[in-house]
Amino acid sequence: MENKEYESKNFIEEIIEEDLKSGKHGGRVHTRFPPEPNGFLHIGHAKAICLNFGLAEKYNGKTNLRFDDTNPATEETAYVEAIKKDIKWLGFDWEDREYYASDYFPQLYAFAHKLIDKGLAYVDDLTAEQMAEQKGTPTTPGVNSPNRDRSIEENKQLFTEMKEGKHADGSLVLRAKVDMASPNMLMRDPILYRIKRETHHRTGDDWCIYPMYDFAHGQSDSIEEITHSLCSLEFRHHRDLYDWLIQSLEIFPSMQREFSRMNVEYMITSKRKLLKLVTEGHVTGWDDPRMPTLSGLRKKGYPPVAIRNFIDKVGMTKRENLIDLSLLEFCVREELNKQADRVNVVLDPLKVVITNYPEGQTETLKALNNPEDEEPTYRELTFGREIYIDRKDFMIDPPKKYFRMAPERNVRLKYAYILNCEKYVLDENGKVTEVHCSYYTNTKSGEDNSGIKAKGTLHWVGAEGSVQVKVNLYENLFTDPTPDAHEGKDYLEFINPDSLQVIDGALAEASLASAAPGTVFQFMRTGYFVVDESSTTDEVVFNRTVSLKDSWAKKQAKKS
RNA sequence: UGACCCAUGGUGUAAUUGGCAACACAUCGGUUUUUGGUACCGACAUUCUAGGUUCGAGUCCUAGUGGGUCAACCA
Numbered sequence: 007m008e009n010k011e012y013e014s015k016n017f018i019e020e021i022i023e024e025d026l027k028s029g030k031h032g033g034r035v036h037t038r039f040p041p042e043p044n045g046f047l048h049i050g051h052a053k054a055i056c057l058n059f060g061l062a063e064k065y066n067g068k069t070n071l072r073f074d075d076t077n078p079a080t081e082e083t084a085y086v087e088a089i090k091k092d093i094k095w096l097g098f099d100w101e102d103r104e105y106y107a108s109d110y111f112p113q114l115y116a117f118a119h120k121l122i123d124k125g126l127a128y129v130d131d132l133t134a135e136q137m138a139e140q141k142g143t144p145t146t147p148g149v150n151s152p153n154r155d156r157s158i159e160e161n162k163q164l165f166t167e168m169k170e171g172k173h174a175d176g177s178l179v180l181r182a183k184v185d186m187a188s189p190n191m192l193m194r195d196p197i198l199y200r201i202k203r204e205t206h207h208r209t210g211d212d213w214c215i216y217p218m219y220d221f222a223h224g225q226s227d228s229i230e231e232i233t234h235s236l237c238s239l240e241f242r243h244h245r246d247l248y249d250w251l252i253q254s255l256e257i258f259p260s261m262q263r264e265f266s267r268m269n270v271e272y273m274i275t276s277k278r279k280l281l282k283l284v285t286e287g288h289v290t291g292w293d294d295p296r297m298p299t300l301s302g303l304r305k306k307g308y309p310p311v312a313i314r315n316f317i318d319k320v321g322m323t324k325r326e327n328l329i330d331l332s333l334l335e336f337c338v339r340e341e342l343n344k345q346a347d348r349v350n351v352v353l354d355p356l357k358v359v360i361t362n363y364p365e366g367q368t369e370t371l372k373a374l375n376n377p378e379d380e381e382p383t384y385r386e387l388t389f390g391r392e393i394y395i396d397r398k399d400f401m402i403d404p405p406k407k408y409f410r411m412a413p414e415r416n417v418r419l420k421y422a423y424i425l426n427c428e429k430y431v432l433d434e435n436g437k438v439t440e441v442h443c444s445y446y447t448n449t450k451s452g453e454d455n456s457g458i459k460a461k462g463t464l465h466w467v468g469a470e471g472s473v474q475v476k477v478n479l480y481e482n483l484f485t486d487p488t489p490d491a492h493e494g495k496d497y498l499e500f501i502n503p504d505s506l507q508v509i510d511g512a513l514a515e516a517s518l519a520s521a522a523p524g525t526v527f528q529f530m531r532t533g534y535f536v537v538d539e540s541s542t543t544d545e546v547v548f549n550r551t552v553s554l555k556d557s558w559a560k561k562q563a564k565k566s
Numbered sequence: 567u568g569a570c571c572c573a574u575g576g577u578g579u580a581a582u583u584g585g586c587a588a589c590a591c592a593u594c595g596g597u598u599u600u601u602g603g604u605a606c607c608g609a610c611a612u613u614c615u616a617g618g619u620u621c622g623a624g625u626c627c628u629a630g631u632g633g634g635u636c637a638a639c640c641a
Contacts, residue, residue, distance in 0.1 A: 190569065
């Protein structure tokens with residue numbers, strides 16, 4: 007991109023650059039990320055975060071973090087903390103600009119009075135049902151409320167009483183006086199304030215009336231002098247109201263624009279549905295590695311840079327979309343290939359006895375940590391008469407093009423010797439319990455002048471110098487790419503019963519005994535695995551981040 | 567029977583704003599390889615349809631078609 011003469015811009019960048027050119031707001035760019043603290047951030051929020059913070063970075067502007075906390079029934083301080091942690095983890099910084107819509111309650115209340123004074127808002131005592139009835143439908147106009155022409159004085163009186171707690175929950179609301187015949191349902195005298203006796207996570211019981219989204223969001227943008235207020239497509243209809251309120255209130259003209267939400271295969275991003283997964287115990291929590299939450303992806307070992315690269319590749323448009331999961335996984339592998347040290351871990355150990363290797367003898371072998379590093383570093387492996395390989399790396403009767411261990415075959419042990427498979431031992435069920443091999447003494451890695459060929463190279467761990475570890479193998483939480491897009495079918499019907507497989511008896515090379523939680527390793531020939539935060543020196547636990555590409559397995563799968 | 571938004575390979579985006587449809591992922595095939603990983607090479611499109619304007623249309627105009635959104639005292 008840097009080498010191009012021009013740089014392709016998305017539609018939001020074009021809008022901003024036009025504003026910059028025309029000198030709007032003195033060339034200032036100020037965005038905001040406005041989560042409601044009623045749940046954890048997910049991959050979809052990452053798009054909004056990257057957009058808002060990214061734009062500010064690009065155009066030398068600022069980004070506010072603002073909690074849209076106008077519904078005390080669902081919001082909690084714990085969510086505030088989790089959200090802040092996730093944004094920081096992604097690598098963004100709102101500096102000292104941490105705001106809350108609830109901080110503006112007094113100002114919003116004053117705005118409401120201003121609207122009443124201008125004859126643009128009224129107090130209504132219709133029930134929710136009556137109001138819905140009078141609202142009409144998208145194709146038929148609504149009818150005016152009998153209270154629509156209440157006098158300004160009476161409206162002020164009633165609204166003040168609402169605030170003072172003189173009326174019951176739900177008995178009165180404040181509505182904007184717009185147009186009951188508007189083709190935009192949102193303009194049919196939308197509710198601005200409702201009475202709700204509920205303890206707010208910040209303002210406690212100070213208020214018993216709370217502003218609705220439409221009377222808080224745009225006004226907060228305006229108060230903070232946000233220049234570009236970016237939200238997802240479903241808020242397009244709100245834009246008319248957004249503008250109407252700003253004009254009526256004669257406040258700072260923030261501008262709202264909408265982009266399409268990101269949908270990723272096998273993931274859902276409805277907070278309600280995610281919450282249900284948590285409360286019904288389909289997952290262990292918001293941060294379960296199978297969740298599309300940022301905390302879940304973190305626990306799964308996804309590097310934040312990978313997520314940012316992914317968002318970057320996905321782009322910014324107004325189209326409906328369904329992104330291949332493989333693109334996300336590509337970004338994760340791309341990053342981890344650079345970052346992760348390679349280690350030997352055998353998930354399903356099969357004992358191999360090297361018959362011509364002296365009993366009781368061991369030797370130390372040098373292993374490269376990461377072939378991608380410019381400055382190579384090494385660690386040591388312990389090799390001996392007994393080692394373990396992965397069970398799937400041995401077959402009694404292999405198919406064509408199987409390069410791994412089989413009777414009478416040669417196979418290379420990575421960083422060690424070439425082995426020749428002499429025989430195997432079966433138990434009473436016909437299961438292979440161990441394999442006997444001999445090794446070619448002059449085939450030691452780096453010193454091999456034997457000319458002996460081996461088609462395959464296997465990872466392994468020595469019986470001596472290995473530790474048992476626990477490994478969580480995660481797969482997609484759902485069996486369907488769009489679990490919540492099937493009419494008449496609940497998304498829970500698509501829960502993958504095999505989304506977690508726990509392996510207790512995996513064997514890892516000794517260096518992993520003291521692996522630090524949060525570190526991601528590449529298990530050679532297997533995949534990327536992160537050390538779980540719960541790991542101790544007594545028990546090391548790994549979570550599978552993503553498997554390595556496996557063209558052999560793919561070919562086999564296609565055959566069957 | 568409305569209003570608004572959208573339509574480019576399997577997927578997601580580009581196209582210097584009317585001038586040779588490009589990139590990434592995926593898929594398939596190949597080369598290299600002491601990871602069946604990585605890296606590298608190759609293959610993969612009548613730009614939703616029909617008309618129109620133009621020397622020239624993915625881009626502009628008209629009419630269709632298809633998809634999405636909107637009737638919470640949620641955000």
